Amino acid sequence: xxxxxxxxxxxxxxxxxxxxxxxxxxxxxxxxxxxxxxxxxxxxxxxxxxxxxxxxxxxxxxxxxxxxxxxxxxxxxxxxxxxxxxxxxxxxxxxxxxxxxxxxxxxxxxxxxxxxxxxxxxxxxxxxxxxxxxxxxxxxxxxxxxxxxxxxxxxxxxxxxxxxxxxxxxxxxxxxxxxxxxxxxxxxxxxxxxxxxxxxxxxxxxxxxxxxxxxxxxxxxxxxxxxxxxxxxxxxxxxxxxxxxxxxxxxxxxxxxxxxxxxxxxxxxxxxxxxxxxxxxxxxxxxxxxxxxxxxxxxxxxxxxxxxxxxxxxxxxxxxxxxxxxxxxxxx
Numbered sequence: 001x002x003x004x005x006x007x008x009x010x011x012x013x014x015x016x017x018x019x020x021x022x023x024x025x026x027x028x029x030x031x032x033x034x035x036x037x038x039x040x041x042x043x044x045x046x047x048x049x050x051x052x053x054x055x056x057x058x059x060x061x062x063x064x065x066x067x068x069x070x071x072x073x074x075x076x077x078x079x080x081x082x083x084x085x086x087x088x089x090x091x092x093x094x095x096x097x098x099x100x101x102x103x104x105x106x107x108x109x110x111x112x113x114x115x116x117x118x119x120x121x122x123x124x125x126x127x128x129x130x131x132x133x134x135x136x137x138x139x140x141x142x143x144x145x146x147x148x149x150x151x152x153x154x155x156x157x158x159x160x161x162x163x164x165x166x167x168x169x170x171x172x173x174x175x176x177x178x179x180x181x182x183x184x185x186x187x188x189x190x191x192x193x194x195x196x197x198x199x200x201x202x203x204x205x206x207x208x209x210x211x212x213x214x215x216x217x218x219x220x221x222x223x224x225x226x227x228x229x230x231x232x233x234x235x236x237x238x239x240x241x242x243x244x245x246x247x248x249x250x251x252x253x254x255x256x257x258x259x260x261x262x263x264x265x266x267x268x269x270x271x272x273x274x275x276x277x278x279x280x281x282x283x284x285x286x287x288x289x290x291x292x293x294x295x296x297x298x299x300x301x302x303x304x305x306x307x308x309x310x311x312x313x314x315x316x317x318x319x320x321x322x323x324x325x326x327x328x329x330x331x332x
Contacts, residue, residue, distance in 0.1 A: 030070040050210040051071075054213045078209060113160045173195070176189070191226070199257075209250075215247070221252075228246065230259065236318050245307070
């Protein structure tokens, strides 16, 4: 586990159990036999043990304090629910950013839809290669990609409305940035890096809840000033440890996604869908019978998990309350 070298050694399930017991992981809530079944059929050791990073280790004995195997299992299950929510919101954000981009483009007399793509491809050669790859491999959009390659196998005559169907999530965000840096109007450029980070982490099944005590990617992370200003201006959130919590990349980027999702979908045509999704999220996080609180006693002695939960659930309740205020217009 943490600070150990056993991740370099292959272990059988029985040896994995032994390894955990030597580090003071308890099997009081979940029996050893049930733990073996979980490791065989539900999750694997290297992934599951990553959640132990949220627990304190005795520096001398290398043994954990207050850690039961059931806590690791619960964190892995909660992580699954959060990743599902992130992916669903990210897909909606991507779609409606495209819708807004298309609308702005349609009303822009200075842009024909082709010029901006030429500029984008000039500065993003990797996007060209991605289109060529999709044209030559088995892909849902291979026919569309092939249609827009010339005799030299290079993309040509691509308009915005064509290329958005071929771009990856990351490349679309690059195109979005190029457009709104060229034609100044309201946009979500400052938040795109966070959306991409949390979406990719969820899509690759990364263990998001393993980093509540020791955040990942801190050296390469920077907080979004614009979002910090939004949080700072909300009197309902002044009781929260905003500065401390938003230093964690996962918490920061999840909160960013929540705000972007609710702001992008604020128009009347999508408001009902947004409110339905937020009700689902609020039930998951905040209701006493919601999944997040089902085994809340597991984490009563872990301040890292409790504090992160309190912060995120407070943000969710704040957003949901604002959504139901007839006078509220936008978050960002």
